Every structure is written in C-alpha cells, then in structure tokens.
Amino acid sequence: xxxxxxxxxxxxxxxxxxxxxxxxxxxxxxxxxxxxxxxxxxxxxxxxxxxxxxxxxxxxxxxxxxxxxxxxxxxxxxxxxxxxxxxxxxxxxxxxxxxxxxxxxxxxxxxxxxxxxxxxxxxxxxxxxxxxxxxxxxxxxxxxxxxxxxxxxxxxxxxxxxxxxxxxxxxxxxxxxxxxxxxxxxxxxxxxxxxxxxxxxxxxxxxxxxxxxxxxxxxxxxxxxxxxxxxxxxxxxxxxxxxxxxxxxxxxxxxxxxxxxxxxxxxxxxxxxxxxxxxxxxxxxxxxxxxxxxxxxxxxxxxxxxxxxxxxxxxxxxxxxxxxxxxxxxxxxxxxxxxxxxxxxxxxxxxxxxxxxxxxxxxxxxxxxxxxxxxxxxxxxxxxxxxxxxxxxxxxxxxxxxxxxxxxxxxxxxxxxxxxxxxxxxxxxxxxxxxxxxxxxxxxxxxxxxxxxxxxxxxxxxxxxxxxxxxxxxxxxxxxxxxxxxxxxxxxxxxxxxxxxxxxxxxxxxxxxxxxxxxxxxxxxxxxxxxxxxxxxxxxxxxxxxxxxxxxxxxxxxxxxxxxxxxxxxxxxxxxxxxxxxxxxxxxxxxxxxxxxxxxxxxxxxxxxxxxxxxxxxxxxxxxxxxxxxxxxxxxxxxxxxxxxxxxxxxxxxxxxxxxxxxxxxxxxxxxxxxxxxxxxxxxxxxxxxxxxxxxxxxxxxxxxxxxxxxxxxxxxxxxxxxxxxxxxxxxxxxxxxxxxxxxxxxxxxxxxxxxxxxxxxxxx
Amino acid sequence: xxxxxxxxxxxxxxxxxxxxxxxxxxxxxxxxxxxxxxxxxxxxxxxxxxxxxxxxxxxxxxxxxxxxxxxxxxxxxxxxxxxxxxxxxxxxxxxxxxxxxxxxxxxxxxxxxxxxxxxxxxxxxxxxxxxxxxxxxxx
Numbered sequence: 001x002x003x004x005x006x007x008x009x010x011x012x013x014x015x016x017x018x019x020x021x022x023x024x025x026x027x028x029x030x031x032x033x034x035x036x037x038x039x040x041x042x043x044x045x046x047x048x049x050x051x052x053x054x055x056x057x058x059x060x061x062x063x064x065x066x067x068x069x070x071x072x073x074x075x076x077x078x079x080x081x082x083x084x085x086x087x088x089x090x091x092x093x094x095x096x097x098x099x100x101x102x103x104x105x106x107x108x109x110x111x112x113x114x115x116x117x118x119x120x121x122x123x124x125x126x127x128x129x130x131x132x133x134x135x136x137x138x139x140x141x142x143x144x145x146x147x148x149x150x151x152x153x154x155x156x157x158x159x160x161x162x163x164x165x166x167x168x169x170x171x172x173x174x175x176x177x178x179x180x181x182x183x184x185x186x187x188x189x190x191x192x193x194x195x196x197x198x199x200x201x202x203x204x205x206x207x208x209x210x211x212x213x214x215x216x217x218x219x220x221x222x223x224x225x226x227x228x229x230x231x232x233x234x235x236x237x238x239x240x241x242x243x244x245x246x247x248x249x250x251x252x253x254x255x256x257x258x259x260x261x262x263x264x265x266x267x268x269x270x271x272x273x274x275x276x277x278x279x280x281x282x283x284x285x286x287x288x289x290x291x292x293x294x295x296x297x298x299x300x301x302x303x304x305x306x307x308x309x310x311x312x313x314x315x316x317x318x319x320x321x322x323x324x325x326x327x328x329x330x331x332x333x334x335x336x337x338x339x340x341x342x343x344x345x346x347x348x349x350x351x352x353x354x355x356x357x358x359x360x361x362x363x364x365x366x367x368x369x370x371x372x373x374x375x376x377x378x379x380x381x382x383x384x385x386x387x388x389x390x391x392x393x394x395x396x397x398x399x400x401x402x403x404x405x406x407x408x409x410x411x412x413x414x415x416x417x418x419x420x421x422x423x424x425x426x427x428x429x430x431x432x433x434x435x436x437x438x439x440x441x442x443x444x445x446x447x448x449x450x451x452x453x454x455x456x457x458x459x460x461x462x463x464x465x466x467x468x469x470x471x472x473x474x475x476x477x478x479x480x481x482x483x484x485x486x487x488x489x490x491x492x493x494x495x496x497x498x499x500x501x502x503x504x505x506x507x508x509x510x511x512x513x514x515x516x517x518x519x520x521x522x523x524x525x526x527x528x529x530x531x532x533x534x535x536x537x538x539x540x541x542x543x544x545x546x547x548x549x550x551x552x553x554x555x556x557x558x559x560x561x562x563x564x565x566x567x568x569x570x571x572x573x574x575x576x577x578x579x580x581x582x583x584x585x586x587x588x589x590x591x592x593x594x595x596x597x598x599x600x601x602x603x604x605x606x607x608x609x610x611x612x613x614x615x616x617x618x619x620x621x622x623x624x625x626x627x628x629x630x631x632x633x634x635x636x637x638x639x640x641x642x643x644x645x646x647x648x649x650x651x652x653x654x655x656x657x658x659x660x661x662x663x664x665x666x667x668x669x670x671x672x673x674x675x676x677x678x679x680x681x682x683x684x685x686x687x688x689x690x691x692x693x694x695x696x697x698x699x700x701x702x703x704x705x706x707x708x709x710x711x712x713x714x715x716x717x718x719x720x721x722x723x724x725x726x727x728x729x730x731x732x733x734x735x736x737x738x739x740x741x742x743x744x745x746x747x748x749x750x751x752x753x754x755x756x757x758x759x760x761x762x763x764x765x
Numbered sequence: 766x767x768x769x770x771x772x773x774x775x776x777x778x779x780x781x782x783x784x785x786x787x788x789x790x791x792x793x794x795x796x797x798x799x800x801x802x803x804x805x806x807x808x809x810x811x812x813x814x815x816x817x818x819x820x821x822x823x824x825x826x827x828x829x830x831x832x833x834x835x836x837x838x839x840x841x842x843x844x845x846x847x848x849x850x851x852x853x854x855x856x857x858x859x860x861x862x863x864x865x866x867x868x869x870x871x872x873x874x875x876x877x878x879x880x881x882x883x884x885x886x887x888x889x890x891x892x893x894x895x896x897x898x899x900x901x902x903x904x
Contacts (some may be wrong), residue, residue: 055858162833214786229779270865351903429782529900643797644797647798648801648802651805722793722794723796724797727793727794730800730801731799731878732859732878739846739881740883743839745888746835746892749831749835749892753832756900757903
C-alpha cells in the first residue's frame with residue numbers, strides 16, 4: 001500500500017566523508033539520562049505495588065486553574081518504565097546505528113527531547129499539562145520522522161504525521177477544555193473521581209468524540225492508520241521507539257487514563273470496540289501483504305493498537321488486565337523486532353523479506369533474540385506473549401456486550417500475527433543457504449544488547465509473571481478502572497476455552513504462514529482493484545485544501561490597493577453601522593446646540609474642502625483641498641479649547657500635503673477610468689463619514705465621567721509641576737505609553753525607508 | 766524646485782522654524798507645545814529646506830542620518846525613563862531638580878521629563894525626515 005513512502009534510512013545513504021567529522025568515544029553518554037530515569041522509576045516500584053501513588057504539584061497559571069502537577073500511579077509507572085527503559089536501549093543502539101552520521105548529535109537531542117515529552121505526557125496530572133506534552137511529542141516526532149530531510153518521502157511522511165496528529169491534538173484540546181468545564185477542574189485526579197457527573201452531563205458526547213479523535217489519530221486507528229507505516233521513513237531506532245513502543249501508545253494511554261471518567265456508556269463501549277476491532281483486522285491483513293520487514297512490523301503495530309483499543313472499551317477487570325499485559329508484551333517484542341530489522345539492514349544490507357534468508361549461522365545472537373521476540377509475538381508458551389494472549393481471550397469472552405465479535409476479531413488478528421512473526425523473524429534467519437545483498441556479520445554488542453535484553457524480558461516475565469503482576473499490571477488496572485483490583489498472571493490456566501482458542505490460533509496462523517506468498521499475491525491484486533487507499537485519499541484531501549486556498553486567495557487578494565482600501569473601509573462602515581443600529585446607541589440631541597457664526601464658517605470650510613477633493617480634476621488640487629479639510633478641523637479644535645491638538649493637527653496636515661504631494665505628483669494624471677469609479681468611492685466615503693459622525697454622536701450623548709479629568713487637573717501641577725495637562729500626561733503620567741508610541745514611529749519610519757530603498761534597488765540595479 | 770524666491774526666503778524661514786521648534790519643545794510643560802509638536806515643526810522646516818535646495822543640501826545641513834537621529838532620540842527617551850529606576854522609583858517616574866531654589870524662589874526647574882521630551886522631539890524629527898528625504902530621493 002505504501003510503496004511511495006519506501007523508507008529511506010539506509011545507513012548506506014550517508015554522504016561521503018561524513019564519518020570523519022565525528023569524534024569517537026563517549027557514545028554511551030547520552031544513554032545515561034534514560035538509564036538514570038529508568039532507575040528512578042524502578043525505585044518507585046515498591047510504593048506503587050503497595051497501592052500508593054506519588055504526586056508532585058506546582059502552580060503554573062493559577063488564575064486559569066492550570067498547575068504543573070505530576071502523578072505517578074500504576075498506569076503512569078508502567079508507561080514510564082517502558083519509555084525510559086526502551087529509551088535507554090534505543091539511545092545506545094542509535095549511537096552505533098547512525099555512527100558517523102553528520103547529524104548524530106541533533107538526532108540524539110530529538111530522541112531525548114521526545115523521551116522527556118513522552119514521560120511528561122504519561123506523568124501529567126493536569127489536563128493542560130498533559131496536552132502541552134502531547135503536542136511536544138507530536139513536534140518531536142515530526143523532527144524524528146523527517147530526520148532524513150533531504151528525502152522528499154521523509155518530508156511528506158513527517159508532514160502527514162504532524163498534520164494528522166496535530167489535528168487530533170486540536171480536537172483533544174477542545175475536548176479537554178469542555179471536560180475541565182464540566183468537571184470544574186483541570187486536575188486529572190479530581191476529574192477521574194467525578195465520572196458519574198461527567199457521564200450524565202449534556203456535553204458528554206461532544207467530549208467523548210473530541211477525546212477519541214485525539215486518541216485515535218495518535219494511535220493510528222482506522223481510518224487514521226496510514227500515517228504510522230509512512231512514518232517508517234524515520235531511521236530504524238526511531239521506528240522502534242516512537243512507532244512501536246511509545247508515542248503511538250499515547251492514544252492508548254489517554255484512553256486508559258480517561259477510563260474512569262468516560263467509560264461505561266454505550267457510546268464508549270461501541271466506538272472503542274468497533275474501531276479497535278476493525279483496525280486490528282484491517283491492519284493484520286495489510287501486514288501480510290508487505291515484503292519490507294519494517295512495513296510489515298508497522299502494520300502489526302497498528303493491529304496491536306487496535307487490539308488495545310478494543311479491550312479498553314470493556315469494563316471487565318480481565319479485559320483491562322489483558323490490555324495492560326498485552327501493552328507490556330507488545331512493547332518488549334515489537335521494540336526488539338524493530339531493532340533486529342535495523343540490524344539486518346545494517347549488517348546484511350537489506351530488510352526485504354524476499355532478499356534475506358538463512359542468516360542464523362552468521363548472526364547467531366541476533367537470530368536468537370529474533371526467535372525469542374517472535375515466539376512472544378506469536379504467543380507461544382512460556383513467553384509473556386502467551387499469557388497476554390490467553391488473557392485476551394479470557395477478556396474477550398468476559399466482555400458482556402459482544403463477546404463473539406471481540407473474540408473472533410482477537411483470534412483472527414492473533415492468527416495473522418503468528419504468521420507475520422514467522423515471516424519477520426523466522427524466514428530471514430532460517431531455511432536454505434544464506435541469502436543477503438552483503439556478507440552478513442554479527443552485529444556489535446551495542447546493537448544486539450537491546451533486542452536481547454528486551455526479548456529476554458519477554459521470556460523472564462513469562463516464566464515468572466508474578467514479577468510484573470503485582471508491581472505493574474495490578475496497580476495499572478486499578479488506576480484504569482478507578483477501583484482496587486486484584487490481578488493474577490499465570491502460564492497455565494487449565495484446560496478451558498481460551499486454551500482451545502489458542503490452539504485454533506496456532507493452527508490458523510500456521511496455515512496462513514505456509515500459504516502467505518500466495519495470499520500476498522492475492523492481496524496485491526485485491527489492492528489494485530480498490531478505488532483508493534487511505535493514503536491516496538489523504539493526498540486528494542490535501543490537494544483539495546491547497547486548491548481551495550489558492551481559489552480564495554485569488555478571490556480576495558486582487559493585488560489592487562484601491563480595492564483593498566475599498567473593502568477595508570466598506571467593512572468598517574458596515575460593521576460599525578450594524579452595531580450602532582443593533583444597539584440603538586445613537587441618541588440625537590434633543591435641542592439644536594447654540595452655534596456661532598465662526599463655527600458655521602469652519603464647518604462650511606471643511607465641507608467645501610471635502611467636495612473639492614471629490615470633484616477636482618487634478619491630483620494637486622485634490623491634495624490641497626484635502627489639506628483645507630484638515631485646517632478646518634484644526635480651527636474647530638482651537639475654538640473648543642484644545643490648542644495642543646490644533647497645533648499638532650495643523651503640522652501633521654502640512655506634512656501630509658508635502659508627503660502625499662511628493663508621491664502623488666509622480667503618478668500619471670487622473671485618467672478617465674479613475675473618474676468613472678469615483679461614484680462608488682463617493683458613496684463609500686459618505687457612508688464612512690456618516691457612520692463616524694453617528695459614532696461621535698453616540699459617544700457625546702453618553703454621560704461623561706469626569707473622574708479622570710478631575711484627577712489630572714488637580715495632580716498635574718502638584719505632582720508633575722506642569723500646567724499643560726496634555727503634555728504632562730504625555731511625558732509624565734503616561735510616559736511609558738508615549739515611549740511605546742515613539743518607538744513605533746521610529747520603527748515605522750525605518751521600515752518605510754527600507755521599502756522605499758528596496759523598490760529602487762529592484763528598478764535600478 | 767528651482768525658485769530663487771523660495772530659496773532665499775527658506776534660509777530665513779528655516780532658521781526661524783528651528784528656533785521656534787525648540788521654543789515649543791521647552792514651553793510644552795506649561796503652555797501648548799511639547800516634544801511632538803516641536804519635532805513636527807523642525808521636520809517641516811528641514812522638509813522645506815529640502816524642497817528649496819534639494820535633498821543633498823538638506824542632508825548636509827542635518828549633518829546626521831535621520832534614521833540615526835530617530836534612534837538616538839529613542840535611546841535618550843529610554844534613558845530618561847531608566848533614570849527613575851536608579852532612584853528606586855517605577856520606570857518613567859519624573860525626577861526633578863530645582864537649581865538654585867531659595868525660600869521665595871523655586872529656582873530653575875530641570876527634570877528627566879524634559880529629557881524624555883527631547884528624546885520624543887528627536888524621534889519625530891528623525892522619523893519625519895527619514896520619510897520625507899527618502900521619498901523625495903527615491904520616488
């Protein structure tokens with residue numbers, strides 16, 4: 001499906017000579033940060049296992065009820081340990097995988113920044129804090145996916161992920177603001193305690209839809225699933241970290257976190273179950289179709305996310321326990337499998353299933369890690385994956401509403417996973433003579449240590465499930481369901497329905513594995529028959545958006561200055577006029593005011609100037625007539641006791657005549673066309689004038705509050721030793737404002753000067 | 766513009782306008798006037814000079830680039846404001862000295878407010894002339 005976004009992070013793509021630029025050594029230093037964090041989180045295990053929580057809070061924006069509060073409970077600890085633990089191995093791995101890359105330092109920075117953002121996200125106890133970190137993960141993943149910025153496919157994938165998860169993030173923000181309003185607090189711990197209030201509220205459905213949009217885009221649920229495989233354009237360590245173990249699980253985390261507040265309604269159960277089930281099935285079918293190992297893994301990740309969503313829709317303890325166990329299982333085996341695919345790429349020169357085979361002899365450690373991870377993925381005992389799968393079946397059967405649907409989806413998805421596990425981890429290493437584009441050699445320890453430890457943990461936890469049952473899974477389930485729960489994990493559950501389903505899964509999976517090449521050809525034919533893939537629909541959407549933007553720009557941005565001014569002034573006239581009419585603010589004075597002859601004379605002068613401006617045949621006459629209007633206004637200012645204003649008006653008017661004269665006189669003379677358009681201009685100017693006059697009447701008609709005037713009249717001499725109140729206000733009482741204004745004047749002058757000079761340079765090079 | 770009358774009259778007029786602009790600046794605290802009005806007057810004076818004698822002559826008479834004058838004015842205004850902070854007052858609080866003040870004479874009042882107004886004056890002169898000279902030369 002995503003041939004266009006073929007991943008381009010082959011280490012061989014590096015530019016020549018870049019290797020020499022990087023000093024050797026200290027490669028492990030950045031890995032210390034995740035290691036220290038993981039150790040710190042591990043130290044909190046006893047507290048959490050004992051049923052306690054740890055909370056830290058500091059005020060951030062107290063006036064908005066936003067605080068920077070962190071909460072460590074079972075759910076966040078599980079995620080935090082996965083993030084920091086896998087982060088450690090990935091950082092270590094990346095130092096070798098990208099060794100000699102010119103931008104390794106930048107890469108490490110992005111990776112660690114992402115890790116911190118992700119930790120903040122899972123630890124946040126405040127909706128706004130959570131959202132900020134949510135967006136930070138979106139941004140950092142944008143940088144990481146687009147790390148090979150020279151490749152167009154990388155850039156496209158990065159932008160796609162950014163737009164899609166960013167749009168989901170906006171929906172989430174809206175949902176969170178509604179949620180905070182309904183619950184009366186932005187603190188998660190308080191919101192989660194008010195689940196009944198939220199579920200009964202009229203706004204419950206909008207909140208649910210918005211939050212689910214955020215979670216589904218982030219966690220790549222159908223129909224938003226296509227960005228995740230495209231994101232495989234990122235270097236393999238990024239795929240292992242972001243797109244399997246951590247970031248895409250942010251949506252899952254959100255669903256789990258919001259469980260006490262939002263779950264239990266029909267809308268919640270159905271939307272999660274249906275979207276999850278469809279996603280799981282669609283993704284596992286598409287996964288079979290891939291030959292690129294990384295893409296196949298990517299689609300199994302989508303499948304895992306669908307499964308997790310499906311199980312989080314349930315209320316039953318065992319279903320939620322299944323989700324949490326599977327989350328741990330999946331993070332462990334998927335991170336190691338991604339890293340192993342990276343090793344294959346790095347050491348054997350390809351990650352195409354059809355070009356690799358029989359590498360176990362040359363790469364024994366990698367092959368062993370791959371086998372362990374794949375067995376956990378396929379759900380064979382005694383791996384943790386088996387426990388996870390049994391729990392899933394048990395949980396599916398325990399779901400009250402639609403056990404058959406969920407169980408069928410789970411069995412089918414798991415069977416396909418068995419097949420994919422075989423394709424990814426068995427075929428490249430076993431069967432026949434060694435096949436690879438490059439002579440395979442075993443990877444250095446920094447590359448294989450991660451997969452070995454992570455896959456080994458899958459085995460260890462499978463053999464001794466009590467290691468995580470009490471300390472992680474049980475507290476996490478307690479946090480998700482909002483009530484104390486007991487969870488026991490065991491390899492052997494006795495002979496029961498889940499076991500029978502497991503056997504059915506193995507049989508189905510084996511059959512698919514044997515026939516997968518024929519199946520793949522069939523799927524490719526099927527895909528060719530589809531009208532469009534989701535990825536293509538996305539492209540069409542974006543193209544449509546760009547066409548719309550271009551069309552409206554052509555419509556609104558004519559480039560004609562006079563049209564802009566016309567629209568601007570017309571908008572002012574209409575907006576202000578409508579407001580005045582709607583509010584009824586205009587009160588015409590009851591009696592005609594007493595006016596002297598000099599007042600009438602000034603008004604006549606202004607009116608004559610305005611008419612002259614409108615009718616004059618040459619620009620010079622129009623400019624001078626406009627100056628007459630200004631002088632008339634200045635005269636009015638003098639008569640009504642505002643000498644400062646009058647002087648300023650007069651001077652500014654003089655300057656305007658000079659400046660406009662300088663500019664306008666160089667323009668061609670007023671031609672016929674301009675005069676024809678004059679009618680509309682006159683109508684508009686009369687309208688604007690009328691609206692301004694009415695506004696002034698409304699202002700004058702309102703009672704005048706003299707408190708400020710009185711204050712300045714008494715304080716001017718006493719405090720500022722000046723009798724000219726206007727100037728005292730300008731330079732003393734409101735000096736900061738004046739400073740801002742003169743700064744604007746200076747900057748505007750220099751900006752205008754730059755523009756004037758700029759036009760000259762273009763015209764006379 | 767090549768006009769002998771305008772050029773001759775301008776010499777006298779510009780000198781008067783510049784003198785008057787300083788007068789307006791200084792009297793502004795008690796009578797109509799102030800830095801803004803003074804700056805506009807001075808700017809118009811130089812604009813008149815530029816029209817009569819050409820922009821090159823106006824720039825020579827000005828001695829400094831108008832942009833530099835505006836920026837120096839902005840700096841002076843800022844310093845006048847910061848001056849108050851040196852005495853622990855809020856920014857832009859006026860500071861006054863009455864030089865030679867006696868019992869029946871309040872002396873010569875000097876203040877940071879006046880310095881601030883001089884800054885405003887220079888900004889306005891600089892900004893107006895940046896535009897006027899720039900437009901005259903380029904358009």
